[in-house]
Amino acid sequence: MTCPSAQVLSQYFDELLVGEEQRQIMRHVTSCAACQCVLALYEDEAKFIKETLRMPSLRADFVDEVLAQVKSRHERRWLKYSYVAMLALIALFITTLICAEVVM
Amino acid sequence: MTRDFAKFEQLIYTYKEPIYSILLRMTEQEEAVRLLKGAFVKVYEEMPHYDGRMSRKSWLYRLVIQYWSEHKAGHGSSRLVKTGREQQLECLIANLPERSRLLFLLRYGGDCSYKEIADITQMSIDEVREKLDVIKQQMRNEVREARE
Numbered sequence: 001m002t003c004p005s006a007q008v009l010s011q012y013f014d015e016l017l018v019g020e021e022q023r024q025i026m027r028h029v030t031s032c033a034a035c036q037c038v039l040a041l042y043e044d045e046a047k048f049i050k051e052t053l054r055m056p057s058l059r060a061d062f063v064d065e066v067l068a069q070v071k072s073r074h075e076r077r078w079l080k081y082s083y084v085a086m087l088a089l090i091a092l093f094i095t096t097l098i099c100a101e102v103v104m
Numbered sequence: 105m106t107r108d109f110a111k112f113e114q115l116i117y118t119y120k121e122p123i124y125s126i127l128l129r130m131t132e133q134e135e136a137v138r139l140l141k142g143a144f145v146k147v148y149e150e151m152p153h154y155d156g157r158m159s160r161k162s163w164l165y166r167l168v169i170q171y172w173s174e175h176k177a178g179h180g181s182s183r184l185v186k187t188g189r190e191q192q193l194e195c196l197i198a199n200l201p202e203r204s205r206l207l208f209l210l211r212y213g214g215d216c217s218y219k220e221i222a223d224i225t226q227m228s229i230d231e232v233r234e235k236l237d238v239i240k241q242q243m244r245n246e247v248r249e250a251r252e
Contacts, residue, residue: 007241010237010240010241011237014233014236014237014240015218016233016234016237046212048189048193049193049212050212050213050215052186052189052190052193052194053125053129053209053212053213054121054125055186056128056184057121057124058120058121058124058137058140059137062120062137062140062141063113063116063117063120065141066116066141066144066145067113067116069141069145070109070112070144070145070148073145
């Protein structure tokens, strides 16, 4: 097999090829130093892209800020539920009082 | 997935940096931090609705991308101070159309598989593969042309 084009090797590296085509290139690459060199370049390229994208990183207090925001929303929600529950209890108490007066 | 605080904290620690690397290149820096914060709060709210139909990572990324799409203020990307090859790469990414940029960043910044990207963007896996192949070839061509 003659060496595949750089584009086909790139597709092989990115796992875009399937079936027999993929197997043929795999067999060729294991015994072809030139193609191994090209694949090594693609590997370096992918590594370089990933490393470049890792920077800059988030500021250190980010997690604390998100957790504080979530906790405060959580507490506000509970406060709202407690308030509604308290109002319901007061309403129930007043209704019971009124009913008791009507019966007497 | 219940609204479990410890689990949520773990999700933030695992995914904050890869997602930040995506948002940072989809919008301005301050905006990226604001959107990321809002998106994580949304993730916490939505935790009880996770139904396991896709991986937790795809589900989380999808929520974040939806949040970004609904709340973004503009179309720009952050001006990152870098030099040499890194600067060249940042420019190539910044010049990609928004949709292509997102796919590229999900793959290399978010470290997503083709399947995960397909789940996040609701494209087919073949479409994702083909599109990413075209994007990479275009970027390599531009680097080659710049050298000549």
